[in-house]
Amino acid sequence: MSYQVLARKYRPSIFAELEGQEHVLRALINALELNRLHHAYLFAGTRGVGKTTIARILAKCLNCEVGITATPCGECATCQEIRQGRCVDLIEIDAASRTGVDDMRELLDNVQYMPTCSRFKIYLIDEVHMLSKSSFNAMLKTLEEPPEHVKFLFATTDPKKLPVTVLSRCLQFNLKNLSPERIVSYLEQLLPREEIKFETSALWQIGRAADGSMRDALSLTDQAISYSDNFLTGDAVQSMLGNIDQREVYELIDALIAEDGARLLAKIDEIAQFAPDYSGLLDDLLAVLHRIAVAHAVPEGIDNSQGDRELVLAVANSISREDGQLFYQIGLIGKRDLPLAPDPRSGFEMILLRMLAFTTTDGQSSAGSSGNTGGKVSGESPVASLLARIGDSEEEGRSADTPRAEPVSGPVTEDNDQGTSSQSSSFQSSSLQSSSLQVSSSPSNPESAVTRTPESVKTVEKPTSTDTGTVGETGLSENWVDILGKLNLSGVTQTLAANCTLSRCENGHYYLLLNEHHATLWNKTHETRISQALAILYGHEIGVSIEVGIIEAETPAELDRRQQQEIQAKAVKAIEEDRNIQELIQNFNGTIDRDSISPVPQTGDSQ
Known part of the structure; x- marks a missing residue:
C-alpha cells in the first residue's frame, strides 16, 4: 500500500479522537444526544484546526445507520462511504471554485428531493465566504426554511465576510488555535506509533512553527522525518525551518543586561551568518520580553508553552522591570521603523544599540561615556550559565560569562563651585x-x-x-x-x-x-x-x-526633603520681610501666595 501522509492517516473519525475544540464538541454532543438539531452550522477558524473534520464527523453522526448519535459506529455502509468521500447524500462543495449564482441555483434546485439512502441530505460548503453576494441572496430563503431532510454545514476561515443575514440563520462555532504545548503533547503520543525517535526541542520548534494548526504541525513533522532520516533532532528541525535558536535571543538579552556592546555586536554578527529574517528575529525578541514582563508581574503565570520557562524566570531575576518595559517599547517602535533602515541588519543593530544607550541601569551616563563600551562589574551571568547548562555539548562555548569590568584607575571628578558635573547623580x-x-x-x-x-x-x-x-x-x-x-x-x-x-x-x-x-x-x-x-x-x-x-x-x-523645606521657609520669610513687597501689599491691599514662592539656583547675576 502506498504511503499516507500523517495529516490524512491520523485524521479523526469520531469526536473523541479530535484534539482540542472542547467547547464545540460539548455543544454538538449534547445537541445530538438531546435530538435538538439545527438546520445550519457554521464552523469558523484558521486553517488546519478541524473545521471540515468536525463537519464530516457530524455528518456521520446524523446519518449513521445505528441512529442519530454522538458516537457513530464507523462500520455501517453510510459511515464507510462518508469516510471514503463517496456518499451521495453528503454533497461537498468548494465555494472558492463555485462562486457564481448559477452554481448556487443548480444546487438549490435539488434541495427539495429526498436523500437517496441516508437520513439527511447534507450540504457541506467549504470556504463559504468566497460565495458571491448574488449566491448568498439566492440561498437565503432556503437557508431560512429548508426541508426537514436537509442540513447545511458551512466552514470558513473568515466569518466577517459573510452577510449578517446568513450568520443570523446559523449556529456559529469559532474554533480555537491549538497551543504549542498541546501540539507537542499530541506529537509525543503519535511519533512512537510511527517508530520515530525524536528530541523534545524539535517538537517544540514544530509546535511553534505550526502557529496553532494541527494539520500544519503534522505536515511539518512529515517533512522533518524525511529531512532528519527518521530521527527528529532540534538542530535538524531548526535548519529545516530556517529558524534562529531561541538561545540566541536570550544571549542578546543577556548582553543588553550586562551592558556589553562588544558582545552584543559579536552575537549579531554570529546570527547574521544564518541570513535570518530580522523582522522575525525582532518578533522573537519582543515575545521573550513580553514573557519577562509577565514573569515580573506574576511569576507563577509563566507556563512552559515554549519550553523556556526556566530561562524566562532566570532573565526576569537579572533585569529590572523598567529595563524590560523600556526594551519592549524600543523594540516595538523599532519594528515600525525597520523597513525604513538602509538594510535590515543595520536597522536591527540600531534597535539593540538604542536599547543599550537608553538602559536605566547604572553604567556610564550618556555624557562622557564614549570611552567605555564594556560590561558591568559582575560575576557570572545567571542567564549565561543557564544557557550553558541547557545547551548541547557542542554549544557550551557560546554562552560565555559576562565580562568583568576593570576598576576605574582615574580620579573621580570633584564637584565644582557652580553646580555638578555631567556625571553627578x-x-x-x-x-x-x-x-x-x-x-x-x-x-x-x-x-x-x-x-x-x-x-x-x-x-x-x-x-x-x-x-x-x-x-x-x-x-x-x-x-x-x-x-x-x-x-x-x-x-x-x-x-x-x-x-x-x-x-x-x-x-x-x-x-x-x-x-x-x-x-x-x-x-x-x-x-x-x-x-x-x-x-x-x-x-x-x-x-x-x-x-x-x-x-x-x-x-x-x-x-534632602528637610533641607528643601528649610530653604523654602527662608525664601518665604525673605519675601514677606521685603520692604518693597510690604509697600505693595499696603498700597494695593494685596496678599502673598506662598505656594508661588520657590527658590532658584544662584546664577551669579544680580538681576
Missing part, C-alpha cells in the same frame, strides 16, 4: 543646588536674595580603597549621605538607595537598611547595581545586602 545635584540658592524677589532690590549653605552636608574628598574598612565605626547615616553623593546611580536604584541607611560594614560588605515604606522598590538587581557603583568608586569589589525594616536615623532622602 541626581541626589548629588539636588544637594549641591540646595547649598547655593537665591530667592526670586523684586528685580530692583537684589539685597532680598537669600543664600544658605546647609551645615549638615559635608564635603568629603574622594575615598581611597582603605576607607571601606573604617566606614561603620561612627556616624553611619552621615557617611552614607556622603558616599551616595559620589555614586553614579540613577532611576529606581537611586531612589531606593536614598531611602536606605548604612547599618553596618563588615569585611568589605555593606549592609543597608531600607525603609519598610519603600519595600516594594527592592529586588536583587538593585543590590547588584549599588555594588557595582561602589566597586567603581573604591576600585575593588564591595558586596551589598539590603534589609527591610524600621529606620530611626535620617535617610539621605529625608535629609
Whole structure:
C-alpha cells in the first residue's frame, strides 16, 4: 500500500479522537444526544484546526445507520462511504471554485428531493465566504426554511465576510488555535506509533512553527522525518525551518543586561551568518520580553508553552522591570521603523544599540561615556550559565560569562563651585543646588536674595580603597549621605538607595537598611547595581545586602526633603520681610501666595 501522509492517516473519525475544540464538541454532543438539531452550522477558524473534520464527523453522526448519535459506529455502509468521500447524500462543495449564482441555483434546485439512502441530505460548503453576494441572496430563503431532510454545514476561515443575514440563520462555532504545548503533547503520543525517535526541542520548534494548526504541525513533522532520516533532532528541525535558536535571543538579552556592546555586536554578527529574517528575529525578541514582563508581574503565570520557562524566570531575576518595559517599547517602535533602515541588519543593530544607550541601569551616563563600551562589574551571568547548562555539548562555548569590568584607575571628578558635573547623580545635584540658592524677589532690590549653605552636608574628598574598612565605626547615616553623593546611580536604584541607611560594614560588605515604606522598590538587581557603583568608586569589589525594616536615623532622602523645606521657609520669610513687597501689599491691599514662592539656583547675576 502506498504511503499516507500523517495529516490524512491520523485524521479523526469520531469526536473523541479530535484534539482540542472542547467547547464545540460539548455543544454538538449534547445537541445530538438531546435530538435538538439545527438546520445550519457554521464552523469558523484558521486553517488546519478541524473545521471540515468536525463537519464530516457530524455528518456521520446524523446519518449513521445505528441512529442519530454522538458516537457513530464507523462500520455501517453510510459511515464507510462518508469516510471514503463517496456518499451521495453528503454533497461537498468548494465555494472558492463555485462562486457564481448559477452554481448556487443548480444546487438549490435539488434541495427539495429526498436523500437517496441516508437520513439527511447534507450540504457541506467549504470556504463559504468566497460565495458571491448574488449566491448568498439566492440561498437565503432556503437557508431560512429548508426541508426537514436537509442540513447545511458551512466552514470558513473568515466569518466577517459573510452577510449578517446568513450568520443570523446559523449556529456559529469559532474554533480555537491549538497551543504549542498541546501540539507537542499530541506529537509525543503519535511519533512512537510511527517508530520515530525524536528530541523534545524539535517538537517544540514544530509546535511553534505550526502557529496553532494541527494539520500544519503534522505536515511539518512529515517533512522533518524525511529531512532528519527518521530521527527528529532540534538542530535538524531548526535548519529545516530556517529558524534562529531561541538561545540566541536570550544571549542578546543577556548582553543588553550586562551592558556589553562588544558582545552584543559579536552575537549579531554570529546570527547574521544564518541570513535570518530580522523582522522575525525582532518578533522573537519582543515575545521573550513580553514573557519577562509577565514573569515580573506574576511569576507563577509563566507556563512552559515554549519550553523556556526556566530561562524566562532566570532573565526576569537579572533585569529590572523598567529595563524590560523600556526594551519592549524600543523594540516595538523599532519594528515600525525597520523597513525604513538602509538594510535590515543595520536597522536591527540600531534597535539593540538604542536599547543599550537608553538602559536605566547604572553604567556610564550618556555624557562622557564614549570611552567605555564594556560590561558591568559582575560575576557570572545567571542567564549565561543557564544557557550553558541547557545547551548541547557542542554549544557550551557560546554562552560565555559576562565580562568583568576593570576598576576605574582615574580620579573621580570633584564637584565644582557652580553646580555638578555631567556625571553627578541626581541626589548629588539636588544637594549641591540646595547649598547655593537665591530667592526670586523684586528685580530692583537684589539685597532680598537669600543664600544658605546647609551645615549638615559635608564635603568629603574622594575615598581611597582603605576607607571601606573604617566606614561603620561612627556616624553611619552621615557617611552614607556622603558616599551616595559620589555614586553614579540613577532611576529606581537611586531612589531606593536614598531611602536606605548604612547599618553596618563588615569585611568589605555593606549592609543597608531600607525603609519598610519603600519595600516594594527592592529586588536583587538593585543590590547588584549599588555594588557595582561602589566597586567603581573604591576600585575593588564591595558586596551589598539590603534589609527591610524600621529606620530611626535620617535617610539621605529625608535629609534632602528637610533641607528643601528649610530653604523654602527662608525664601518665604525673605519675601514677606521685603520692604518693597510690604509697600505693595499696603498700597494695593494685596496678599502673598506662598505656594508661588520657590527658590532658584544662584546664577551669579544680580538681576
